[in-house]
Amino acid sequence: MNALEASNSLFKLVQDIQNGYEKTCSDLAYYDAEYNDLTHAFELVEFDKEKGYQLALLLQQNRKARREAKKERERLQPLYDFLRRQKEFTGDLPRVTAKVHRVAERQRNRTYSPRVHANIFEAEEKPFCSISVIPACYEGDKNEH
Numbered sequence: 357m358n359a360l361e362a363s364n365s366l367f368k369l370v371q372d373i374q375n376g377y378e379k380t381c382s383d384l385a386y387y388d389a390e391y392n393d394l395t396h397a398f399e400l401v402e403f404d405k406e407k408g409y410q411l412a413l414l415l416q417q418n419r420k421a422r423r424e425a426k427k428e429r430e431r432l433q434p435l436y437d438f439l440r441r442q443k444e445f446t447g448d449l450p451r452v453t454a455k456v457h458r459v460a461e462r463q464r465n466r467t468y469s470p471r472v473h474a475n476i477f478e479a480e481e482k483p484f485c486s487i488s489v490i491p492a493c494y495e496g497d498k499n500e501h
Contacts, residue, residue, distance in 0.1 A: 359456055359460075360456055360457065360460045363452065363453040363456040363457075364453065366449065366453070367449055367450065367453045370439060370446055370449060373432060373435045373436060373439060374436065374439065376428070376432050377429060377432040377433070377435075377436040380425045380426075380428050380429035380432065381429065383421075383422075383425040384422060384425050384426060384429065387418055387421055387422035387425060388422070390418050391415070391418055391419070391422070394411060394414055394415045394418060395415075397411055398411060398415075
């Protein structure tokens with residue numbers, strides 16, 4: 357894994373934990389409200405056996421779905437709490453990830469400008485190994501330098 361992949365994975369992981377925890381909290385609130393609706397329906401609505409059975413099935417589905425959301429929130433809780441205590445880390449993560457992206461982009465667009473041999477990268481029919489990389493001032497005695 358390279359730095360770009362690592363920063364993306366880390367950023368996504370933190371987001372997934374935070375979003376997952378918040379979703380389970382939202383789901384629990386929904387299931388609690390739905391439960392209130394269903395129990396009030398049992399209390400206030402006249403129904404026959406078929407309607408009572410349908411309400412009982414809805415109540416059972418509600419309780420099972422709520423239990424799954426509660427279990428998932430319980431599993432995410434330690435991770436979520438850890439991230440909340442790391443405010444500096446999670447606060448800096450988007451900036452750090454963006455910086456890694458900028459560095460990678462700058463590296464992708466980087467070009468090299470020769471400092472001594474201005475024509476070393478000129479397109480020639482000759483292979484690179486045939487280009488002399490020894491400056492003219494060294495041509496006299498190559499062993500001295």
